Every structure is written in C-alpha cells, then in structure tokens.
Amino acid sequence: MQKKSLELLEQVLKIINSYDFALTLRQIYYQLIVRQIIRQPKTGKEAVSIYKKLSRVCVIGRDEGLLPEEAFTDNLRAIDKPGAWLDLNEFMETVKRSYNKDKWDNQPKYLEIWTEKDALRSVLTEITYPYDVGLMVVRGQDSRTEIYKASERYKAKADKECYLYYCGDFDPSGLSIYNSIKKRIGNFDVSINYERIALTPEQIKAYSLPSESGKKSDPNYNKFVALYGDDKVIELDSLPPDILRGIIKEAITKNIDPGLLEQVQEKEKDEGIRLNKFIEKGI
Numbered sequence: 001m002q003k004k005s006l007e008l009l010e011q012v013l014k015i016i017n018s019y020d021f022a023l024t025l026r027q028i029y030y031q032l033i034v035r036q037i038i039r040q041p042k043t044g045k046e047a048v049s050i051y052k053k054l055s056r057v058c059v060i061g062r063d064e065g066l067l068p069e070e071a072f073t074d075n076l077r078a079i080d081k082p083g084a085w086l087d088l089n090e091f092m093e094t095v096k097r098s099y100n101k102d103k104w105d106n107q108p109k110y111l112e113i114w115t116e117k118d119a120l121r122s123v124l125t126e127i128t129y130p131y132d133v134g135l136m137v138v139r140g141q142d143s144r145t146e147i148y149k150a151s152e153r154y155k156a157k158a159d160k161e162c163y164l165y166y167c168g169d170f171d172p173s174g175l176s177i178y179n180s181i182k183k184r185i186g187n188f189d190v191s192i193n194y195e196r197i198a199l200t201p202e203q204i205k206a207y208s209l210p211s212e213s214g215k216k217s218d219p220n221y222n223k224f225v226a227l228y229g230d231d232k233v234i235e236l237d238s239l240p241p242d243i244l245r246g247i248i249k250e251a252i253t254k255n256i257d258p259g260l261l262e263q264v265q266e267k268e269k270d271e272g273i274r275l276n277k278f279i280e281k282g283i
Contacts, residue, residue: 008032012061026119038054047212096279100268101264101267104256108257112134113135117237142180162192164181167197170200
C-alpha cells in the first residue's frame with residue numbers, strides 16, 4: 001500500500017476511534033473534509049473520484065486488518081427476515097425486553113422527528129428510541145399516503161401542543177421537501193408547530209461544513225440562490241453525528257416534562273416486574 005493511502009487510513013482510524021458507534025463511509029468522507037485531511041472537491045466529478053478512492057482504501061484497510069469491520073455501517077442495505085426464536089423461552093425473553101409504555105401519554109406535548117436521510121436512521125434512533133419519539137424518514141418527497149397518515153397521528157393528539165422537527169440537506173431539494181411537508185400536512189387542517197433544526201446556515205458556519213456546487217438542473221435551484229445568495233449546498237451527513245444527536249436530544253428534552261416522564265417510567269418498571277412474573281409462571 002502506498003504511503004499516502006497508509007496516511008489516509010491513519011486519519012480514518014482516528015475518526016472512527018473518536019465515536020462510540022459505527023459510521024457510514026459518507027460520514028467518514030465528510031469528517032475528513034471538515035478536518036482538512038482531504039481537499040474539498042471543486043466539482044461533482046472530483047467529489048465522486050475522491051469518494052471512490054476513499055472507499056477502495058477503506059476496503060483494503062479492512063482486508064489488511066488495519067480498520068475494524070464493526071466500525072462501518074451501511075444503513076441502506078440490510079437483510080429482510082421475519083423474527084424467529086429457538087424456543088418459547090427465548091421468545092418470552094424478547095417479550096420482556098420489548099415492553100415499553102407510551103412515554104408521551106401524560107405529556108402536554110407531542111412531537112416527531114422527520115428527516116430525508118435514511119442513511120442517518122441509526123444515528124437518530126440512538127436518541128429517539130430512549131425517549132419514545134417517532135422518527136419519519138421521507139427519502140425525498142413523501143407520498144400522499146404517508147402525509148395523510150401523519151395528519152391522522154397528529155389529529156389524534158389534538159389535545160396536545162404538537163411539533164414536527166425536520167432534519168435535511170441544505171440544498172434546493174432539501175428546503176423544498178421541508179416546505180412541501182408543511183403545506184401538504186396543513187391541507188388536512190391539523191395544527192402543528194414546524195421547525196427545521198438541521199441543517200441551518202448558523203450550523204454550517206459554526207462547524208465549517210464542506211459545501212459543493214448546486215445542480216442547476218434542480219427545479220428549485222433559482223429560488224435557493226435567490227434566498228441564500230450562492231449555489232453552495234451542504235449535505236446533512238457532513239454534520240458530525242454526535243452534534244446531530246445533540247440537536248435532536250435538545251429538541252426532545254425541551255418539550256418533555258421530566259416529572260411526568262419519571263411517573264411513566266416508574267409504572268413501566270412495576271408493570272415490567274408483573275409481566276416477568278406472569279411469563280415465568282406461564283412457562
């Protein structure tokens with residue numbers, strides 16, 4: 001392996017070791033740019049070339065045992081298989097671990113986190129799961145069916161103050177998706193407080209996030225340039241995962257009453273004990 005490739009692997013390993021969870025190759029790519037280890041590409045063609053080289057180097061690094069396999073994740077590809085257990089005892093253990101009370105049932109507020117980036121699902125669920133918050137991955141313009149389902153979920157919480165927090169790319173399409181979501185759900189006459197919590201111009205500046213040239217073929221390109229003055233676009237993946245998690249956590253915790261949450265958690269604990277006794281008795 002060439003010296004430059006070995007040096008790049010050392011930097012990749014430093015990035016991997018700075019997180020306590022697996023990263024996608026795209027997240028590693030953006031962190032290398034943010035840390036000025038690889039140059040920011042000037043064109044889309046150059047970006048593809050640099051990304052492919054990084055991919056090859058990381059594959060070789062894993063083949064040679066220089067990079068840990070478990071440090072990488074690919075959230076777009078996963079085996080689809082129904083659940084199966086060795087026996088009833090193993091199944092019942094799953095039942096025990098799966099019992100969770102609705103953490104928002106006694107809360108005066110209700111919220112969901114929405115994002116266009118399926119690749120960031122595992123990053124966000126590390127925060128949304130513990131707080132029992134719904135995560136919606138739209139992957140582009142959401143379907144009419146899912147927009148309707150969302151409006152029905154929010155209508156079912158009409159007695160609460162409702163919020164929809166959105167995370168997406170800072171580019172013409174990303175902004176268009178967010179605005180479209182607000183308009184289309186609004187057509188179903190439901191009251192929701194919307195907020196785009198990432199990416200924002202302030203975050204881009206604060207974390208010196210790398211940008212690329214926008215696609216002039218995007219139908220939303222001219223509107224984007226008119227609003228922000230240039231054609232530089234930034235992907236949500238470029239925001240350090242721990243920073244993004246912190247943003248999500250803040251959006252959730254500022255809307256949840258900790259005292260009411262503790263009450264539900266105590267009930268969950270007591271009911272979990274009762275469930276365990278019932279299962280043990282039945283087996």
